[in-house]
Amino acid sequence: NAGVTQTPKFQVLKTGQSMTLQCAQDMNHNSMYWYRQDPGMGLRLIYYSASEGTTDKGEVPNGYNVSRLNKREFSLRLESAAPSQTSVYFCASSELAGYYNEQFFGPGTRLTVL
């Protein structure tokens, strides 16, 4: 039981390049999330998927797109990377989207955009 897995763990991009961050969970959770963590700040929500087939914007969605591929997988795409997107990206999942459900986090992807 791996929980939430993310690939890659580290990535360096040049400005303008694109890439997709992959996330998968094996806990049969319905809801999945993408957050970013910048120095001196807590995590901020980029996008989320309350259930398979749905996606919604979070606090900081600009420059990103997401795909809920199936119940297990939720990917985050940067179409044209910018230095402002240098951050640590966390994927999370929860059984349901209720306010009482804790979220379980993946190990994170450290992204640097030059």
Add this chain to the structure above:
Amino acid sequence: AQKITQTQPGMFVQEKEAVTLDCTYDTSDQSYGLFWYKQPSSGEMIFLIYQGSYDEQNATEGRYSLNFQKARKSANLVISASQLGDSAMYFCAMRERQAGTALIFGKGTTLSVSS
């Protein structure tokens, strides 16, 4: 206005001592959840404890307890008998029923435990 405020950037404690990490929150929602996460230097986010807005008793999980004072809108984390492995960044977070599914995080408190 900040939804989650953690006023202690850093805390220092000796092994076996208890420590309280402060968290205040701001919401007009009656239904919400409060969470604490631990982030060690390795970077992963580890769920510690949860308190629901309707829970009358303070939540406890092993050495962790949450001192929930609803009228003061505070949700302090108490770690009893600190261990060296408790050294990490600690985040308080809230999830409101009406605001959707986002966890709103504070900026965190760095806890350093010394022997």
